[in-house]
Structures are given as structure tokens and as C-alpha cells.
Amino acid sequence: MKRLLPLLTAILVVQVVLVIYCYSGGRQETGVGEPLVSLNTATVDHITIMDGDKKQVVLEKRKGKWILPDHSEVAADGSRISGLLEKIVTIKAGWPVATTSSAALRFHVADEQFKVKLVLQEKEKKTTIFLGDSAGARSAYLRLEGSNDIFRGNLATYDFPVDPDKWLDPSLVKLDKKEIVELQINELTLVREKDGFVLKDAGQGKTKKSVAANLVSTLAELKVDGVLGRKNDPSYKLDNPALLVTVKKKDGSTVEYRFAKDKKKKTDYILKRSDRKEYFRVALWRINSLLDTKRDDLLDKEKSGPAEKEKE
Incomplete structure (x- = not known):
């Protein structure tokens, strides 16, 4: 009986690990490994945000300042934009939670079926990210254009509204x-x-x-x-x-x-x-x-x- 104890203990440990593995979706979330998005936040100068109904807002950086070019060229909230870009580049590429086209449709990260489509431009370079259903508190499923891999990312779709007024610089009419x-x-x-x-x-x-x-x-x-x-x-x-x-x-x-x-x-x-x-x-x-x-x-x-x- 004493000889069986180490073996039974080992089996129990394996079972616990398997339970955790299964409940986590069978895959590792983003959080380890290389950055998922290769992006220099300082050189991003154009952002297009589109929702599932194809409504969109454009943010543009001119002379170091963010503006809303289609909204009277009024100043946009640069601090908020910079914070979101930093959050994007900190997402790490772990194991994908899914890799099939059916999963892309199910999680709403497909090319034509998504919750939010982000197009980030750095001069000639363009990065497109599809955000889908919620994957937990302040996180969503996401997929990069041209890839089948679907990840969980530390982003929330409500952080990317298509209403231009939601992006206004809060100091537009402030006085000292x-x-x-x-x-x-x-x-x-x-x-x-x-x-x-x-x-x-x-x-x-x-x-x-x-x-x-x-x-x-x-x-x-x-x-x-x-x-x-x-x-x-x-x-x-x-x-x-x-x-x-x-x-x-x-x-x-x-x-x-x-x-x-x-x-x-x-x-x-x-x-x-x-x-x-x-x-x-x-x-x-x-x-x-x-x-x-x-x-x-x-x-x-x-x-x-x-x-x-x-x-x-």
C-alpha cells in the first residue's frame, strides 16, 4: 500500500492539471512570449475604427497632435490614444485559443463579422486587428488580419467607440x-x-x-x-x-x-x-x-x- 501512495499522488496531480487545462480552453492565453503586434506607437499616425455595422471614426496625427480629420479637424484625446496603443503592444502571443474560420465567426473576429476592426498605420505599414466577443473582464477575443490564430487580449471593445465625440480632447475649451x-x-x-x-x-x-x-x-x-x-x-x-x-x-x-x-x-x-x-x-x-x-x-x-x- 505504501508503494502505491506515490503513484496515486502523481495520478491526482495529473488529474488536477488536466482539469485546469480543460477549463482554460485547452490553450494558453496571451500573456507570455513575443509581442502579438509589432508596432512602434510613436510612429503610428493614422487609426481607423469600425464597428460591426460598418460605422467608423478616423483619428489622425498631424505635427505630433491627434485630430479628428472628418470632424471639423478638432483635437482628439492624445493621452487616451497613446494609452490604448501602449496596451496593444503589451499583448503577448501565447498559444491561440482557436485557429479555424468557424471559430472566427463564432467569436466575431472574422473579416466581415466582427465587433471592432482597428486599422493602425505607420506611414507605409498597416496593421489590422479584429476584436470580437468578451473573453472576461476588460478582455476580448482578437485576431490579426492574414492570420487564422485567435487570442484572448487585454482589450475591451467599448474602449474603441465609433462616435467621434467620444474621442474629443477634454481640454478643448479649458482655461488656466x-x-x-x-x-x-x-x-x-x-x-x-x-x-x-x-x-x-x-x-x-x-x-x-x-x-x-x-x-x-x-x-x-x-x-x-x-x-x-x-x-x-x-x-x-x-x-x-x-x-x-x-x-x-x-x-x-x-x-x-x-x-x-x-x-x-x-x-x-x-x-x-x-x-x-x-x-x-x-x-x-x-x-x-x-x-x-x-x-x-x-x-x-x-x-x-x-x-x-x-x-x-
């Missing part, structure tokens, strides 16, 4: 708060002092500087949710805006923001900034404080000195 010396919001004017912004012509009232600071930050850190193009539409009604904000900067220059309600999307506003050619779409929640803050909201409601004496 340190450069702002005066902010006029319709009839309210905030001016910078040593310890923050105060309400101009407040009289004996005391400005709630936290409220004033929030208004400045709301405008300075504003993000847009879409680009409507460079052509003015009379329906925008920007000649009579719902909100007019004028920023005066340290260098004496001014920047004007005109906001009007979007007739098509009632929860959005249309924005035109005086120093930009584009017309933008901005969600209402981003500018609520600019729209709703009144003079009384900026003033401390504590009673003044004379009123206190009268009470005594």
Missing part, C-alpha cells in the same frame, strides 16, 4: 484659472483679489468666496460633449444667448462664451467661444451653476454692523 482676472456672468462680475474672487459692486456685502471660486472653476475646467461643426445655424439663436460669459485675462485679452439652448436636445446647450471656429454641444449639468447663481447666492447673509447695533 491663474490667467483669469475678471469673470462676467450675464449681469454679475467677479474680480480677482489677493485671496480669491469677489463680487464687483457688492457694497457693504461680503462675497462668499467658495461660491465665487466654484463659478470660476466651472468655466475654466469646462468640457464639451460634442462638436456641431464650424457653420453657424440660425436656429442656435446665439445672438440672444441664454448665458453670456466674458473672461478678462492677465494680458488684457478677453474671451467670450455664448450659450444657447439646444432645440434638438433640451438637456444640452450650444456653445460658441469667441476664439474658436467650432460650435460645441455642452450638457446642461456642466453649466447649471453658471445659469442658476444669482447675486444673493454670492453674498453672505449675515447682518451688517449697523443692523446689529439697532437690534441692541
Whole structure:
């Protein structure tokens, strides 16, 4: 019996290994070996993303900056694009999970049946990757064009939307708060002092500087949710805006923001900034404080000195 124990133990180990092997799909996932995609992320200058319905978005690198060439040539989110490219080149080529055309159809990584098709270009070189069904948390099945091998990759299809507005540079209309010396919001004017912004012509009232600071930050850190193009539409009604904000900067220059309600999307506003050619779409929640803050909201409601004496 004692002689059989080592043999039984060895058999048990083999069975455990076989169970793990079977449940992992019988193949090794990407994660070891050589990089699956041979790519120099610094020289990639053109990306086309297409979804299963053949809708697509194009990203292009010009003079070191990413733009959306078919979307008013507006700036794209370079940091996000660089991060995704780095993720692609870190995928390692282990054993494929499948190698047949039927599997490509089943996992949605076939030439004409896919969830996402990525075309990455470096001058003359082109790399095409098909992303398919989810293979787990933040991973998907993928296949390179010209190869039958299907792998699991550390990519998610939702990281590659075809809506161009999803790729906008978040700093498109941002301002450096340190450069702002005066902010006029319709009839309210905030001016910078040593310890923050105060309400101009407040009289004996005391400005709630936290409220004033929030208004400045709301405008300075504003993000847009879409680009409507460079052509003015009379329906925008920007000649009579719902909100007019004028920023005066340290260098004496001014920047004007005109906001009007979007007739098509009632929860959005249309924005035109005086120093930009584009017309933008901005969600209402981003500018609520600019729209709703009144003079009384900026003033401390504590009673003044004379009123206190009268009470005594």
C-alpha cells in the first residue's frame, strides 16, 4: 500500500492539471512570449475604427497632435490614444485559443463579422486587428488580419467607440484659472483679489468666496460633449444667448462664451467661444451653476454692523 501512495499522488496531480487545462480552453492565453503586434506607437499616425455595422471614426496625427480629420479637424484625446496603443503592444502571443474560420465567426473576429476592426498605420505599414466577443473582464477575443490564430487580449471593445465625440480632447475649451482676472456672468462680475474672487459692486456685502471660486472653476475646467461643426445655424439663436460669459485675462485679452439652448436636445446647450471656429454641444449639468447663481447666492447673509447695533 505504501508503494502505491506515490503513484496515486502523481495520478491526482495529473488529474488536477488536466482539469485546469480543460477549463482554460485547452490553450494558453496571451500573456507570455513575443509581442502579438509589432508596432512602434510613436510612429503610428493614422487609426481607423469600425464597428460591426460598418460605422467608423478616423483619428489622425498631424505635427505630433491627434485630430479628428472628418470632424471639423478638432483635437482628439492624445493621452487616451497613446494609452490604448501602449496596451496593444503589451499583448503577448501565447498559444491561440482557436485557429479555424468557424471559430472566427463564432467569436466575431472574422473579416466581415466582427465587433471592432482597428486599422493602425505607420506611414507605409498597416496593421489590422479584429476584436470580437468578451473573453472576461476588460478582455476580448482578437485576431490579426492574414492570420487564422485567435487570442484572448487585454482589450475591451467599448474602449474603441465609433462616435467621434467620444474621442474629443477634454481640454478643448479649458482655461488656466491663474490667467483669469475678471469673470462676467450675464449681469454679475467677479474680480480677482489677493485671496480669491469677489463680487464687483457688492457694497457693504461680503462675497462668499467658495461660491465665487466654484463659478470660476466651472468655466475654466469646462468640457464639451460634442462638436456641431464650424457653420453657424440660425436656429442656435446665439445672438440672444441664454448665458453670456466674458473672461478678462492677465494680458488684457478677453474671451467670450455664448450659450444657447439646444432645440434638438433640451438637456444640452450650444456653445460658441469667441476664439474658436467650432460650435460645441455642452450638457446642461456642466453649466447649471453658471445659469442658476444669482447675486444673493454670492453674498453672505449675515447682518451688517449697523443692523446689529439697532437690534441692541
